[in-house]
Amino acid sequence: MLYHRRSLLDELTAKGIRLTNQRRLLVEIIQNAEVHLDAATLLELAQQTDPGIDRATIYRTIELLKKHGLIDELDLMHLKGETLLRSQDSPRSRPSGVFRMRPDRRIFQRLFERLKAEISAQTGFEVKVARLELGGRCRYCGAAAKQ
Amino acid sequence: MLYHRRSLLDELTAKGIRLTNQRRLLVEIIQNAEVHLDAATLLELAQQTDPGIDRATIYRTIELLKKHGLIDELDLMHLKGETLLRSQDSPRSRPSGVFRMRPDRRIFQRLFERLKAEISAQTGFEVKVARLELGGRCRYCGAAAKQ
DNA sequence: TTAAATGCAAATCGTTTGCATCTGT
DNA sequence: ACAGATGCAAACGATTTGCATTTAA
Numbered sequence: 412m413l414y415h416r417r418s419l420l421d422e423l424t425a426k427g428i429r430l431t432n433q434r435r436l437l438v439e440i441i442q443n444a445e446v447h448l449d450a451a452t453l454l455e456l457a458q459q460t461d462p463g464i465d466r467a468t469i470y471r472t473i474e475l476l477k478k479h480g481l482i483d484e485l486d487l488m489h490l491k492g493e494t495l496l497r498s499q500d501s502p503r504s505r506p507s508g509v510f511r512m513r514p515d516r517r518i519f520q521r522l523f524e525r526l527k528a529e530i531s532a533q534t535g536f537e538v539k540v541a542r543l544e545l546g547g548r549c550r551y552c553g554a555a556a557k558q
Numbered sequence: 559m560l561y562h563r564r565s566l567l568d569e570l571t572a573k574g575i576r577l578t579n580q581r582r583l584l585v586e587i588i589q590n591a592e593v594h595l596d597a598a599t600l601l602e603l604a605q606q607t608d609p610g611i612d613r614a615t616i617y618r619t620i621e622l623l624k625k626h627g628l629i630d631e632l633d634l635m636h637l638k639g640e641t642l643l644r645s646q647d648s649p650r651s652r653p654s655g656v657f658r659m660r661p662d663r664r665i666f667q668r669l670f671e672r673l674k675a676e677i678s679a680q681t682g683f684e685v686k687v688a689r690l691e692l693g694g695r696c697r698y699c700g701a702a703a704k705q
Numbered sequence: 706t707t708a709a710a711t712g713c714a715a716a717t718c719g720t721t722t723g724c725a726t727c728t729g730t
Numbered sequence: 731a732c733a734g735a736t737g738c739a740a741a742c743g744a745t746t747t748g749c750a751t752t753t754a755a
Binding site: 613614 | 735736737738
């Protein structure tokens with residue numbers, strides 16, 4: 412039930428970008444990540460495979476992927492323009508329980524599109540990018556809500 | 559056509575928080591700001607009136623106001639829980655063209671509420687906080703779109 | 706072969722903290 | 731009078747940069 416998207420590696424090759432071992436590794440990690448990654452987590456994960464990899468490389472690669480529009484500015488996943496479910500965490504804390512809405516859930520998409528269209532029509536604001544963040548408790552959350 | 563909200567100063571007094579000149583100044587700036595402020599901008603604006611005011615005071619005051627729920631964690635305006643229209647800017651750049659949706663526009667509210675409700679019903683995700691960000695071109699934008 | 710990518714170390718940026726002094730109540 | 735707020739300077743963590751070395755094409 413996965414929706415199709417060309418692999419980041421393919422995209423890089425297509426753009427004629429040099430493929431180093433480090434880039435291959437980082438791209439693979441980002442691609443397979445279940446949750447959003449920050450630079451520190453990405454570094455940590457990468458070092459499990461390549462202990463020699465440097466912070467600078469992490470940041471430079473993130474920058475590269477952003478510049479080519481392959482990952483989202485905010486969340487390091489290739490979610491550009493997609494809607495997100497994000498738990499409310501304190502800014503510094505490790506993101507936990509961050510996941511995205513399945514794009515094949517047409518109900519949300521339709522409602523969301525309608526919301527955007529209505530806003531455009533009523534205000535003259537031409538919507539180009541939209542991001543919806545929802546904080547709260549999911550099915551699998553413990554008793555206490557984070558807030 | 560402004561909707562009512564108690565002034566931040568009143569809220570502070572009501573909570574028995576000590577009013578210093580610095581706090582009065584900062585609160586006034588935040589209250590009158592047309593756009594979202596970041597710490598650097600707030601400092602800059604404050605120093606135009608009180609050149610001696612220190613960064614630390616800015617950060618401590620922001621922290622204080624956040625702790626009491628008087629400003630939004632993200633944008634330094636007292637917009638807690640309200641829907642926002644925010645232009646797409648690079649993270650480091652000065653926020654420009656940031657404004658909020660008028661809460662009296664029932665059309666949006668109704669659609670937005672319906673979206674949230676639908677998500678709750680379909681996924682079991684209990685929505686507690688929601689933020690909608692839209693990037694694009696408003697009526698008053700120049701010819702060239704930012705993104 | 707060579708332009709570009711890497712690792713390393715130092716620099717920089719935004720934010721926070723400890724402490725002596727000042728101020729609101 | 732005194733708890734709490736401020737300014738100052740140093741500390742901190744995250745990100746960036748310069749440069750010598752390595753690597754993909």
